[in-house]
Amino acid sequence: MSRQTPFLAALLDALGEPALIIDHGTVDAANLAARSLLGDAIIGRDVRIAIRHPQALDFILAGREASIDLVGIGSADRPWQMKINNIGRRLLLVRLSDRSGIVASERMRTDFVANASHELRTPLATLIGYGETLAEPGPLDEALRVRFGETINREARRMQRIVDDLMSLSRIEAERYRxxxxxxxxxxxxxxxxxxxxxxxxxxxxxxxxxxxxxxxxxxxxxxxxxxxxxxxxxxxxxxxxxxxxxxxxxxxxxxxxxxxxxxxxxxxxxxxxxxxxxxxxxxxxxxxxxxxxxxxxxxxxxxxxxxxxxxxxxxxxxxxxxxxxxxxxxxxxxxxxxxxx
Known part of the structure; x- marks a missing residue:
């Protein structure tokens, strides 16, 4: 018999994230977020039907507390953190925290570092190459010297603009809540x-x-x-x-x-x-x-x-x-x- 009383339903809904209570492999209660994610008819059903994810089921059916990262519940590439807590008498509280925003932020930071490195590496390579040429002993054609100097100046200013904009972004982000x-x-x-x-x-x-x-x-x-x-x-x-x-x-x-x-x-x-x-x-x-x-x-x-x-x-x-x-x-x-x- 399901324990999904109005009080328990309100308590689970207050969590905000998908939450289920599992009793001996059966979904005993589920909040609105869980039913929206997994289907309205999951209460009273075998958890293996409600959650069709092999890794998640291994932990749930084992009945042990855990906190694991998963991908693929609800949609093929949606990342979650699943937390399992034992609340007595073989009852398990299963919560799913959506990590989409965190994963997207981590990807943005990684892409940002990669892009910034690429943008700086290109003019830096030019500066190093032209600088090494100018540093070599021996005479250098005046027209070539002028062209190299102009290129070095242009690329150095390009790097300066990038660094200035990166610093500007950093200051803006630091002040965004003020x-x-x-x-x-x-x-x-x-x-x-x-x-x-x-x-x-x-x-x-x-x-x-x-x-x-x-x-x-x-x-x-x-x-x-x-x-x-x-x-x-x-x-x-x-x-x-x-x-x-x-x-x-x-x-x-x-x-x-x-x-x-x-x-x-x-x-x-x-x-x-x-x-x-x-x-x-x-x-x-x-x-x-x-x-x-x-x-x-x-x-x-x-x-x-x-x-x-x-x-x-x-x-x-x-x-x-x-x-x-x-x-x-x-x-x-x-x-x-x-x-x-x-």
Whole structure:
């Protein structure tokens, strides 16, 4: 007879994770999470039918306490940690903790280290090779010396940009739970970013227009980080959104109810739909060769994403091949009577 009383059901549901009570190989009780995972009809059934996983069944049927990592319950590649506790009279409490988020985080860290190492190793190899050549005794053609010097300078600056962006990401992540407290006028941020990008705009023969409605466009934020957001968005638009057909970049700052929206739009080649979900991943590039040639580090949108999240904002990217790309950042607007903290 099942022990699934209303009190026990509420107690098991309070655990949050899938939990079952096994009595002599039979599922005696199961919470909602377990029934959602394994099926509504598992109570009163043989555990070998409810949990069709050989490794898990070996431990459960042995009746011994254990904590093991498993893959394949519920779906073929879903990772779990299964904990078995003996609660007396051959009763077992079996809990399943979903490790998908932990495994994904570990994979992201591993990929991040591998990608960062790769990005740094390439220019470093060039620096070492050219440096060894310059250090060799004997005369060196002046034109070759100049070319080697220019290459070394370019690759060293590329490494510096990567290191700077990595350090910036680290600082942003360290501060992500500390809310900023300054009153920041986004019109001023946008104007300053356009000034910062003026040299790159000249190189691209591009024009950057700013459109700001009546406002106010004040948010509570970190002025330096919000400047990074707009700098990166305009920089990306100039590097990847300018082509022979269009060299115009539009920056817009608008007030939408309780939000301030900053939008940066280009009219270039656009981005294929399959790339859009991954654009904010660290070191992800639609075209790796073009990105490196343009001076991009592959970290710009990752930095933008982390800063926007710290400011409790939202970012969206809309793009269509041949029709350009628009990136919108929505930030909570400051209250009119907000006071800057000392």
């Amino acid at each position: 809310m900023p407290s300054d009153r920041v006028e986004m019109d001023d941020i946008a104007k300053a970013s356009i000034q910062h990008m003026a040299e790159l705009a000249d190189q691209k023969n591009a024009t950057i227009g700013l459109d700001a409605d009546g406002g106010p466009h004040v948010v509570i934020g970190d002025a330096g980080q919000l400047g990074q957001v707009v700098d990166n968005l305009i920089g990306n638009a100039l590097r990847y959104g300018c082509n022979e057909r269009s060299t115009r970049i539009d920056v817009q700052v608008t007030r939408l109810g309780q939000r301030v929206r900053v939008s940066v739009r280009d009219y270039g080649d656009g981005i294929a739909p399959e790339h859009l979900p991954r654009l904010t991943e660290r070191f992800y590039r639609v075209d790796p060769g073009r990105s490196r040639d343009s001076g991009g580090t592959g970290l710009g949108l990752a930095i933008v994403k982390h800063i926007v999240e710290r400011h409790r904002g939202l970012m969206s990217i809309r793009s269509k091949p041949g029709a350009g790309t628009a990136v919108q950042v929505d930030l909570p607007a400051a209250e009119p009577d907000a006071v800057t903290k000392p």
